[in-house]
Amino acid sequence: MAEQGVVPFAQAAQTQGGEDAIGGSLADTAYRQLRRSVLSGQRPPGSPLSVSALARDMGLSRSPVREAVQRLIHDGLATHVPHRGAQVVELDRRELMEIYEVKEPLEALASRLATARFSQADVERLEAMLVEQDRAVAGPVLAEESTLMELDRAFHSYIHRAAGNRVLCDTLAAWSSRTNLAFPSGWANPEYARLSVAEHHDIARAITSGDADEAERVTARHVRLVRTRLARWQARQAQDRAAGGVA
Amino acid sequence: MAEQGVVPFAQAAQTQGGEDAIGGSLADTAYRQLRRSVLSGQRPPGSPLSVSALARDMGLSRSPVREAVQRLIHDGLATHVPHRGAQVVELDRRELMEIYEVKEPLEALASRLATARFSQADVERLEAMLVEQDRAVAGPVLAEESTLMELDRAFHSYIHRAAGNRVLCDTLAAWSSRTNLAFPSGWANPEYARLSVAEHHDIARAITSGDADEAERVTARHVRLVRTRLARWQARQAQDRAAGGVA
DNA sequence: GCAGCCGGGATTGCATGCAGTCACCGACGC
C-alpha cells in the first residue's frame, strides 16, 4: 500500500489557486487574485466587490472580472446583494457551525482513507510538517498568524490529498477556505495554536501507525475541538466588542 | 424537538431549481432550463454545450448563456474541453464511487441530525412518501423511472432539509444530481428499486422512533448498498455493451 | 492508396455599448 510519496492530483486550480502565476485566461487570473486578496484578509468580510471598480483597478474589462466575481460567489466567498453589487461574505456563527458540523465526518473519512494509502515518503513528509509546526508554536512568542494558518492548511490538505478521493479533497478545500475566512486572528491565541498542533500529532501518529479507526476518531475529535474553540473565541470577540462599544 | 412540520430553507434556487418559472435574470432562466434538460437525460452525457448554438436556440444573446454554462461546469454537470466548447459531463466509475464514498458519512449525519429535529408533521409526511414509494414498486410492473427517481430524490431531500444544516443540504443536493445523472436506467431494475424502498423504510423507522444512532447506521448502510448495486449495474452494462459491440 | 498540408468554419474569450434599476443624498415643504 504505497505507490509514490506525493499524491498527484491536478492540484485543482479552482480550489487551491496555485499562485498568481500565468493563468490560462484573464478571468482565471482575476479570480485567483481576488480569491487571494479575500482569503488573505486584504479585503475583509463586507468589502464591496464592484465589477466596474475592480476592472478599473486591475486594468482589464468587466467581462473577465464579472466572471471571477461570480466564481467567488459560487464558492461561497462572496454574496450578491441585489442592487448593491457583490461583497465579501460575512459568515454568521450559524453558518460557521454548520460547516464544522459537516467537516467533522468528512475530515474523519479523509484520515481513514489516507491511513490505508500512506507511503513511507508520506510519513516522512508529514513528520517534517509537524516539526515545522512545533517550531512555530515553540517559543514564548508564536510565528505570524498567516504562517500558522498556512501550516495548518498544508497539514490538513496533505491528508486530504493522500485520501485519494478528489471529490472529498475539493469539498474540504472549499469549506476550509470559508472557515479560514472567518477565523482571522484565532491563531493569535497561543493556547489554541498549541492545542491544535498537539492534536495534529495525535492524528499523524494514528495515520502513520496504520490505525485507521483511531485516525478517524482523533480527527473527528480535532474538528470538534476546533469548533468549540472557535465558538468560544467568537463569543469572547463579541463580548469585547460590546465592552469596547461602550467606551 | 419540533417547531414546525416543514423545514423552510430558501429552497436553494441554485441547487434545487424551483421549476422554470420566472427567474430573476435571463442567466438564471437559461441555467435552470439547461440544468433541467441535462438532469432529465434530454441532453445525455457527452452532448455538446455550445454557447453560440444554445443562444440561438434559446433566442437570447451569448452572455447569459455563457454564464449558465459556466455554472453547470462549476456544479460538475458539464466539463470544458479547451477548444471544443463545453459538454455534458461523462462521469467515470472512479468519480462516481468517490461521490458515494463521501456521501455515505454525510447522509448518515443528515439522518442523525434529522432524527433530533423531526416533528410529528414530518413523521406523517415521511410516511406518506413511503406509501407512495410502496405503490410505485408494488405491482408486477414498476412506475416510470423518472417517477422512481423523483420519489427517491424527494425522500432523501426531505431528510436533508430536516437536518437543519444548509451547507449539508446543498452539498448533498449537488452530489445527488451528479449521481442521478450517471444512473439513468438503474431504477428500471425492479429488484434494485424494491431493495431501495425497503431500506428507506428502515431509515424512516429509525428516524421516527428517535433512534439517532440507528438512523445513522442504516443510512450509511443504504448508501453503501446503493453504491454496490450501482457498481454491479455498471459492470453489467459494460458487459452488455461489449457483447453487443461484437454483434 | 496514403501521408501531409492548408483553408474554412466555428468557438471561445475579451472589450465595449446601452438601457433599466436602484441606492444614496441633498433640497424642499410642512
Next chain:
DNA sequence: GCGTCGGTGACTGCATGCAATCCCGGCTGC
C-alpha cells in the same frame, strides 16, 4: 426639526463586435 420627494450617480445585466485559436475536412503530392 423632521419627513418626503426628486435628481444624480453608479451598478448590473444583456447584447454585440472583434481577434485569436483550434478542429476538421478536403485537397495535393508522392
